[in-house]
Amino acid sequence: MFDAYEANGFFDEMFDESGAVRPHYRTLLNRFSSYPAEDFEARRASCDQHFLRQGVTFNVYHDDRGTERIFPFDPVPRVIPANEWEHLEAGLTQRIIALNLFLHDIYHEQHILRDGVIPRFYIEEAKHYRPEFRGMNVPKDIYIHICGSDLIRGADGTYFVLEDNGRCPSGASYLLENRNALKRAFPGLFESLGVRPVDSYPRELLNMLHHVSPHREGEPVCVLLTPGCYNSAYFEHCYLAREMGIEIVEGRDLVVMDDFVYMRTTKGLVRVDVIYRRIDDDFLDPTVFRKDSVLGVPGIMRAYQAGNVALANAVGTGVADDKVIYYFVPKIIEYYLGQDPILPNVPTYLASEDSDRKYILEHLPELVVKAANESGGYGMLMGPSATQEEIAKFKEKIIEDPRNFIAQPVVSLSRSPTWCEGSMEGRHIDLRPYIIYGDDVKIVPGGLTRVALRKGSLVVNSSQGGGSKDTWVLK
Amino acid sequence: MLSRVANSLYWMVRYIERADNLSRLIEVNGQLLLDHERLDSERLRAFWKPIILATGDDELFGELYSDASSGEVIRFLTDDRKNPNSIVSSIAQARENARMVRDQLSEELWEELNGLYLFINSRAGENLLTTDPTRYYETIRRATFTFHGIAAASIARSESWEFMDLGRHLERADKTTRFLDITSFLPEVEDGNGAATFHWTAILRSCGALGAFRAEHLGQPSAKSVLDLLMFSNNFPRSVRYCVDRIDRNLHRISGSPRGTYTNGAERVAGRMLAELAYGSAEEVLESGLHGYLDDAQTRFNEIGDGLFRAYVFPDITDARPPIPAASVSAVVAWQMSQQQQ
Numbered sequence: 082m083f084d085a086y087e088a089n090g091f092f093d094e095m096f097d098e099s100g101a102v103r104p105h106y107r108t109l110l111n112r113f114s115s116y117p118a119e120d121f122e123a124r125r126a127s128c129d130q131h132f133l134r135q136g137v138t139f140n141v142y143h144d145d146r147g148t149e150r151i152f153p154f155d156p157v158p159r160v161i162p163a164n165e166w167e168h169l170e171a172g173l174t175q176r177i178i179a180l181n182l183f184l185h186d187i188y189h190e191q192h193i194l195r196d197g198v199i200p201r202f203y204i205e206e207a208k209h210y211r212p213e214f215r216g217m218n219v220p221k222d223i224y225i226h227i228c229g230s231d232l233i234r235g236a237d238g239t240y241f242v243l244e245d246n247g248r249c250p251s252g253a254s255y256l257l258e259n260r261n262a263l264k265r266a267f268p269g270l271f272e273s274l275g276v277r278p279v280d281s282y283p284r285e286l287l288n289m290l291h292h293v294s295p296h297r298e299g300e301p302v303c304v305l306l307t308p309g310c311y312n313s314a315y316f317e318h319c320y321l322a323r324e325m326g327i328e329i330v331e332g333r334d335l336v337v338m339d340d341f342v343y344m345r346t347t348k349g350l351v352r353v354d355v356i357y358r359r360i361d362d363d364f365l366d367p368t369v370f371r372k373d374s375v376l377g378v379p380g381i382m383r384a385y386q387a388g389n390v391a392l393a394n395a396v397g398t399g400v401a402d403d404k405v406i407y408y409f410v411p412k413i414i415e416y417y418l419g420q421d422p423i424l425p426n427v428p429t430y431l432a433s434e435d436s437d438r439k440y441i442l443e444h445l446p447e448l449v450v451k452a453a454n455e456s457g458g459y460g461m462l463m464g465p466s467a468t469q470e471e472i473a474k475f476k477e478k479i480i481e482d483p484r485n486f487i488a489q490p491v492v493s494l495s496r497s498p499t500w501c502e503g504s505m506e507g508r509h510i511d512l513r514p515y516i517i518y519g520d521d522v523k524i525v526p527g528g529l530t531r532v533a534l535r536k537g538s539l540v541v542n543s544s545q546g547g548g549s550k551d552t553w554v555l556k
Numbered sequence: 557m558l559s560r561v562a563n564s565l566y567w568m569v570r571y572i573e574r575a576d577n578l579s580r581l582i583e584v585n586g587q588l589l590l591d592h593e594r595l596d597s598e599r600l601r602a603f604w605k606p607i608i609l610a611t612g613d614d615e616l617f618g619e620l621y622s623d624a625s626s627g628e629v630i631r632f633l634t635d636d637r638k639n640p641n642s643i644v645s646s647i648a649q650a651r652e653n654a655r656m657v658r659d660q661l662s663e664e665l666w667e668e669l670n671g672l673y674l675f676i677n678s679r680a681g682e683n684l685l686t687t688d689p690t691r692y693y694e695t696i697r698r699a700t701f702t703f704h705g706i707a708a709a710s711i712a713r714s715e716s717w718e719f720m721d722l723g724r725h726l727e728r729a730d731k732t733t734r735f736l737d738i739t740s741f742l743p744e745v746e747d748g749n750g751a752a753t754f755h756w757t758a759i760l761r762s763c764g765a766l767g768a769f770r771a772e773h774l775g776q777p778s779a780k781s782v783l784d785l786l787m788f789s790n791n792f793p794r795s796v797r798y799c800v801d802r803i804d805r806n807l808h809r810i811s812g813s814p815r816g817t818y819t820n821g822a823e824r825v826a827g828r829m830l831a832e833l834a835y836g837s838a839e840e841v842l843e844s845g846l847h848g849y850l851d852d853a854q855t856r857f858n859e860i861g862d863g864l865f866r867a868y869v870f871p872d873i874t875d876a877r878p879p880i881p882a883a884s885v886s887a888v889v890a891w892q893m894s895q896q897q898q
Binding site for chain 2: 133134135136309310315319320322323328329330331333334344345346347348
């Protein structure tokens with residue numbers, strides 16, 4: 082199956098530069114090579130069938146027939162050896178601790194701004210900064226409870242942090258379901274390979290929710306707040322709620338009275354202590370944020386500010402997702418922890434810094450330009466593949482609103498062998514581990530490996546033709 | 557349990573039951589027609605029209621179709637997505653509700669329903685409907701039975717179960733009265749040629765009750781003997797009395813109040829209806845007029861659904877919370893609400 086495989090030109094997860102299989106992939110390669118291609122294809126197809134039957138799907142927006150699609154699953158796992166994982170774990174832990182200290186600071190004394198480490202206007206003009214919450218204390222001082230940081234590997238195999246998702250990172254259900262799918266399709270595969278299990282995720286998530294409950298007495302009532310069954314991540318919301326054994330609620334199930342949040346049950350109102358919310362800030366409370374939002378709960382912000390309910394993640398964490406703030410994360414780590422960052426950022430230019438902007442404007446065809454607050458692969462310019470017109474258009478945009486743009490050199494993401502209609506081909510991948518910050522930092526060994534299924538593509542988002550793989554962390 | 561969850565569980569099962577009943581009705585009547593191949597097109601229309609009238613969707617049918625021929629009626633009731641009460645719509649709505657409460661369902665239960673949904677939307681499903689309708693309807697009936705079986709074996713006898721069981725029996729009772737009502741819309745039969753027997757037999761078959769009938773009654777089915785079984789039997793699972801007994805029990809398990817008393821409108825209507833069924837008789841019904849009697853029963857089923865809604869889903873004590881803006885109500889929920897308020 083791997084006979085015609087070409088690993089040259091990029092960092093390949095399975096093969097080194099000489100074409101030899103890397104040691105941590107050896108057993109897997111042997112096992113996979115023993116399957117005839119048709120058999121392998123049949124097993125892959127059975128995964129799809131299973132996902133469809135189970136309804137492991139995401140909704141496609143702007144499709145009035147309500148089409149649900151499965152997230153394409155590639156059966157070739159990505160394997161991470163133990164020492165590499167330790168390094169990632171240390172780096173991600175350092176990062177989430179620093180980000181939480183940073184968020185606490187900018188919503189309180191703002192030492193980091195006073196000391197001039199970050200120019201003040203970057204914070205004040207960050208779209209998701211919520212000045213109205215300055216001085217407010219959140220339970221246990223935790224802001225980002227769940228972080229989904231995207232990691233990529235460059236040409237020499239170095240891991241870089243591409244971005245931090247500190248609002249409502251999604252995809253954890255696929256991390257769990259991919260493992261189940263692979264086990265079902267290749268039952269013999271896992272024996273003696275020493276793959277660390279990932280199924281503790283829901284338990285760690287629930288422990289964290291309990292930890293941040295503002296009420297001491299009794300078992301805290303935790304709920305998962307979803308925008309509803311038309312949301313693209315609805316499957317995940319149900320999945321996690323069921324795995325944790327908590328209620329999944331919509332805005333209309335909740336009501337605020339005397340600054341406490343209650344859910345409507347058949348036996349009357351029941352007080353809610355902790356909300357794992359999967360609704361963005363803007364839609365959370367129509368009396369505070371978007372008035373036209375019908376997804377949220379009127380008055381929930383009052384209850385939050387009164388300290389009567391905990392929200393995970395906290396309100397206002399989006400400022401840390403701002404790609405301009407991302408630029409400062411290494412400095413944030415140095416400032417709060419006095420340490421060097423373990424995981425580097427991708428080299429980044431800030432369009433609002435004069436010298437950087439000059440560089441960006443002169444080198445657009447070599448760079449990736451990103452809008453500060455877009456996600457899902459939107460608002461991007463891929464310099465090398467862009468037309469003259471697109472480049473000219475972005476030039477204007479950057480000059481008009483430099484605060485809103487950063488640029489990075491194109492990182493040639495590492496590739497992993499991927500089953501592409503009958504043969505193995507190299508496809509670019511990234512990795513999203515899920516970091517939980519409760520009484521301790523917990524990272525489930527693994528993560529969501531996304532793969533750009535289209536040949537040559539660097540875009541791994543599900544909305545743009547990406548798929549996913551199981552991620553193995555070895556003991 | 558969340559009020560919204562209770563509501564969704566209840567509707568999920570109602571729609572499943574609806575799909576089951578419709579597939580029976582269509583299949584049985586289609587089969588009967590095969591026995592009477594000499595019916596001309598006018599007689600055919602006379603045969604199908606009452607079925608549309610009894611389902612209560614004749615107005616919509618009139619908007620969508622020009623002619624009540626077999627093909628059109630079957631399409632309208634089976635796979636017309638414009639008919640919210642067709643089999644495929646019912647299954648889609650059941651699945652939509654199930655999706656909203658997925659976390660409450662066992663994995664097997666969801667998969668069964670999702671599998672059925674995928675089947676009716678597949679090319680294979682559509683092909684089967686044209687090439688072998690009998691097997692198509694059988695597939696649906698088997699899937700709904702499997703659904704009820706998995707539910708019975710995997711759902712704890714908690715509040716969730718009571719709401720589901722209630723939805724099933726309310727829908728079933730309603731459909732039994734509607735099947736009986738078909739006879740009200742039939743042209744007067746010149747008796748002696750067995751036409752009446754023919755219709756009563758079809759109704760028994762639609763309710764899967766022919767075997768039960770034969771076990772209890774000698775001779776051909778008549779209005780009285782069929783009513784005895786489908787209306788007043790206390791042990792046949794599709795009889796109205798049996799279903800209302802279950803409904804009354806479900807309601808009291810949910811509220812925790814003893815049977816024979818009531819704490820909300822639903823319990824009051826169900827309790828009164830049960831007493832009337834226990835002490836009523838087929839003769840009385842026939843004397844007072846079958847159609848009016850069945851119509852009244854259907855009104856009461858609506859009242860029970862309505863009372864349930866008020867007591868548990870949107871109680872009037874709705875506290876300080878402003879009403880839900882209409883835009884946040886999904887099309888499905890809005891439609892359910894309007895169904896409730898009929």
